[in-house]
Amino acid sequence: xQLLRDILDKQVVDREQVKIGKVDGLVAELRxxxxxxxxxxxxGSISLARRLGVVPxxxxxxxxxxxxxxxxxxPHRIGWNKVRDIGVDIEFDIDVRRTRIFSWQDWxxxxxxxxxxxx
Numbered sequence: 806x807q808l809l810r811d812i813l814d815k816q817v818v819d820r821e822q823v824k825i826g827k828v829d830g831l832v833a834e835l836r837x838x839x840x841x842x843x844x845x846x847x848x849g850s851i852s853l854a855r856r857l858g859v860v861p862x863x864x865x866x867x868x869x870x871x872x873x874x875x876x877x878x879x880p881h882r883i884g885w886n887k888v889r890d891i892g893v894d895i896e897f898d899i900d901v902r903r904t905r906i907f908s909w910q911d912w913x914x915x916x917x918x919x920x921x922x923x924x
Contacts, residue, residue, distance in 0.1 A: 808843065816894040817848065817883070828895065829853040830880060845882040846895075852880035 808831060817825045830847035851869060855862035866879070883897055890896040 811891070812846070812895065815891075817846070818894045818896050819899050820889065820896070821900065822896075825897075826881075830855065832882060843885045845884050847880040847882055849880045855880075 812831065813828055815828050817828060819825060826848040828846045829849060830852035831843055832845040832847060833841040834844045835841055851862060851865045854865035883899060887897045887899050888895065889898045
């Protein structure tokens with residue numbers, strides 16, 4: 806399996822087939838004398854911006870922290886041990902309703918969309 810080709814930018818779904826987003830980054834553990842081990846995937850605009858370079862990643866993290874608090878200044882991570890299946894989509898053994906993955910959308914709905922007349 807070639808991780809960058811087979812995992813990056815694939816759709817992620819939870820155990821109920823709810824679409825969470827796409828894989829924007831991979832987190833690997835470096836081990837002395839052994840190949841790196843994938844420990845998590847990252848989702849979100851911060852991880853996506855990091856693919857463009859360090860500076861865009863920092864700007865995006867600062868913007869997220871300013872708009873929705875320091876807790877949102879990090880990409881969302883899902884442990885690799887939660888992978889259930891890799892096919893067309895990457896299926897994880899999690900319930901998205903018990904995570905904070907959609908907190909940015911909730912914030913946007915409450916502070917922006919909800920204030921638009923007729924919304």
